[in-house]
Amino acid sequence: MEHPGEGTRNGGSFVVSCESVSFSYPGSGRPALSDVSFELRPGEYVGVVGPNGGGKSTLVRLLNGLLKPDSGRVLVSGRDPATEPFEVRKHLGILFQDPENGLVAPFVEDDVAFGLENLGVPRKEMRDRVAGAIRAVGLEGFERREPDTLSGGEKQRVALAGLLAVEPDILVLDEPTSMLDAAGRREVLAYLETLRAEKTVLHVTHHLEELVRSDRILVLNGGELVADKTPERFFSDADLLRENRLVLPVVQRLALEIGLPPARLRTPEMLAEAILAKTESGTRAG
Amino acid sequence: MRLELRDVRYVYAPGTPFEVEALRGVSLVVEPGEVLGIVGGTGSGKSTLVQHMNLLLTPTGGEVLVDGVDATTLKKSELRRRVGLVFQFPESALFAPTVEEDVAFAPRQLGLDEEEVQERVLESLRALEAGELAARSPFALSGGEKRRAAIAGVLAMKPEVLVLDEPTAGLDPATREDLLALILGLRNAGISVVLVSHDLDEVAEVADRVCALQEGRVRAIGTPAEVFYREPAQAPATVRVASLLRESKPEIGAPVRFAETLDALRALQGA
């Protein structure tokens, strides 16, 4: 197990912490999470990766009290989601994987208002916050649209707006783009990028390219936290990737194979540039 | 079997305010024993096109030909046996108490005797490496397992053409790679595969030919290199990298698959 917390440190006050958390689903032989400990600092963007069944979804649900740990403790902004779920949910919002099943209301603006309704926010204030959230995800004009007329990317943006309206400090993204097509993924990721500066983000994903600019990447496999690394170290560690059935995207894989740093080369354009630079300097030197 | 679509048009809800022309004259051929990749963004008509291949939808104009014969003259059940269609997220249609019961559905509908049915069930499950799932409930399986069980259910009809609509949607990358390898195995066993996908990298790895759809029309059709290098901005990552290097380093050629792209890049650096 690697030294925990290799990533950046800023301040040392923790916004989310898991201390030796373990959890087993009733009736299951194996623990879903086993003695997992980590911390999120304010403003960090942390990725969570690992094979399916490795405990990622379980972890997400422990963070907001949907599940309660069998042992160990979870703290979110100083509160325990197992005992104070309502309070925690004001500060921590989750964007789930299936865009369809997170939308509860017959119209977009009503759905965005749902969280605010639950908090008992007065109507006038709700209208302003809903409008703001809809603007933040670029869906002006969609207020009276019905969910089933929207594309996957649009649905996830509505769900995101619903979370933003509540103004949480922490966003947990549970594979938010897995069920979207390429265009939908680009859309949603573009808006998630804009939140980076303001919120603390925990991003569970299989698409490793989404984590190239994260502060740290946690690897969960078989319920255990097997690594906590910076993107640079993570992307270059072929053994780690292989052992955890993690597949690098094409650009990163090419980079790794030809000896260029995968973490810094996000797009095909960047890779091409780097290759040209390398061959230039190669010919000049040789 | 040679499956041909000739100038196929399709209009949804004609004559109503919701009228939409989804296909505006699509012509393509699925040759025997190949993997044909169909790519295109949302609204390109991919899913509509795919449902014409087994006549779940009948064209508003143009024709669908099976070995030169108009498909509408064939018995529907016969056509659907020869052209197997697997929808996106096919596991949502699993219904039987066990996987083997579910896979047996299609052969039983064909009226085969029980012995033949059982044989087909075993064969199909084995082809999808899902043999050990036979006695399990489809609802208790993981996403990847359910996906393979659903595909086996269509494979049990022994189709000559297998049409897969986004077969790797929602799967994690490792499972995705496993499934693609199984699909190539089917092609090697003689089944033609039509692979509809929004993931260009995936299509780059497995397709023998590619058809790019845009707004209900065929934008380009040919070998992966031909189609992808024509429009490098809308191409798999490998092609995008190579085409950017082409200007200054034309010796890179036109690689499409990962392995050949890597070789080309290594050769470039070695030079």
Next chain:
Amino acid sequence: MTSRSLGQFYPVASPVHDLDPRAKILATAVFVVGLFLIDSTVGLLFVAAALVALVTMSRIPAGTFLLLLRPVLFIVALTVLFQVLFSREGVTLAEWGFFEIRSGGLSLGFFLALRILLLVSSAGLLTATTAPVALADGIEDLLSPLKRVRFPAHEVAMMMTIALRFIPTLGKEAEKIKGAQAARGADFSEGGPLRRARSLVPLLVPLTVGAFRRADELAEAMESRGYRGGEGRTRYRELRFRKRDALALAVTALVLLVGILL
């Protein structure tokens, strides 16, 4: 298929459409009760005339509205026939073997038929001029006083809006499953009733299982967004009861009163 096109809602701009749904629901209730208190055909005809005026005001095309009555035509015909053939009131108008057609039968038949048609028309007018979501809101509001006696008014309303939200989704899912099973050789239209019922299993089982999974995920999402029942909840959508709504209600009561007196 959108939830707006569900059932008989006919989206068009009209004074009737603009009325508060609570007023419309109450007016319909008053109407129905009033109908049963009217005992003269003249009274019914008066009320019918008022209803026709209302339908005209709602800008719903006559043809569309009459379609609403189609399902009950059979019952109406049966009622009239029964009265005409078996009533022993009034003067005999014609005879045919055992059956006697009497004036009393005709007039009673007409009366009953008219009442059934008016009942169905009033309900139809309600659903045609009120969007399903508005209806749900109206019902929730009207039932909320019952919260004091532990009636789950909020939960009922929440169930209705969620159902409305998911009907088009489930509809599409059903279409997809049908297509997938048809691709495997399933035939939903073949055979006698028993065979057809059995052929629905490959459609109903996955649809139901899928619906339960959706419900699970939806519940998680709702809880994660702070939902904990109706306690302390505010509402984004607004219902405003205005003077015209009170007026509509009063006029309805008045019309029924006149009908009763006639």
